[in-house]
Structures are given as structure tokens and as C-alpha cells.
Amino acid sequence: VQLVESGGGLVQPGGSLRLSCAASGFTFSSYDMRWYRQAPGKEREFVAVITSAGRSIAYADSVKGRFTISRDNAKNTVYLQINSLKPEDTAVYYCNAGNGAWGQGTQVTVSS
Numbered sequence: 001v002q003l004v005e006s007g008g009g010l011v012q013p014g015g016s017l018r019l020s021c022a023a024s025g026f027t028f029s030s031y032d033m034r035w036y037r038q039a040p041g042k043e044r045e046f047v048a049v050i051t052s053a054g055r056s057i058a059y060a061d062s063v064k065g066r067f068t069i070s071r072d073n074a075k076n077t078v079y080l081q082i083n084s085l086k087p088e089d090t091a092v093y094y095c096n097a098g099n100g101a102w103g104q105g106t107q108v109t110v111s112s
Contacts, residue, residue: 001025003102007019009109011110019108031098033071033096035080039090044094048069050070052098
């Protein structure tokens with residue numbers, strides 16, 4: 001079971017990034033997928049969830065309207081499109097599968 005995030009980086013405020021999480025070793029299409037983030041000195045927090053078939057999605061209030069979660073079950077990948085980035089979005093972003101698997105995280109830094 002493996003989740004590998006990618007797509008993070010340094011971006012200016014107002015910019016965008018698309019994070020990806022590639023899954024392997026389990027039946028990806030059977031599980032809900034979530035994104036979390038952890039900012040320096042803070043606890044890990046929920047960001048977004050998408051159900052197994054992608055029919056239902058939910059977001060943390062802090063990211064509604066700016067972040068979009070999606071998935072491609074044919075590619076065993078979940079995405080997080082993040083727009084209008086703010087400095088407070090700086091964090092390590094993790095994907096999480098409904099079977100309990102976690103990725104290693106990808107760093108997003110928002111700074112001018």
C-alpha cells in the first residue's frame with residue numbers, strides 16, 4: 001500500500017498549484033480519499049474528501065471556493081487544485097485513503 005504526493009512548491013500569494021497523490025497496492029476505486037495539511041507548529045487538519053466514485057465532496061471551511069478535490073480512478077490518482085493561495089496555506093499536504101494509508105506529504109510554501 002503506497003500513496004505518493006507530488007506537485008508542491010514555492011508560490012506567490014494568489015498563485016495556484018495542483019497536487020497529485022498516486023496510489024498503489026490497493027483497490028483505489030473502493031475508498032474515499034482525503035487531503036490533510038499540517039502547518040509548522042500546528043496539528044494536522046482536514047482539507048477535503050471525495051467519495052470512492054467521486055459523487056460526494058466536502059471541504060474545510062477555510063478552503064471552500066479556492067480548493068478543488070478530484071480523482072481519476074483509472075489512474076489511481078487523487079488531485080487537489082489549490083487556487084488563490086494565501087500565506088496561511090503554507091503547510092505539508094498529505095493524502096489519506098479510507099483504508100488508513102498516508103502519503104509522505106508534499107510541501108506547499110506561499111510567500112512573496
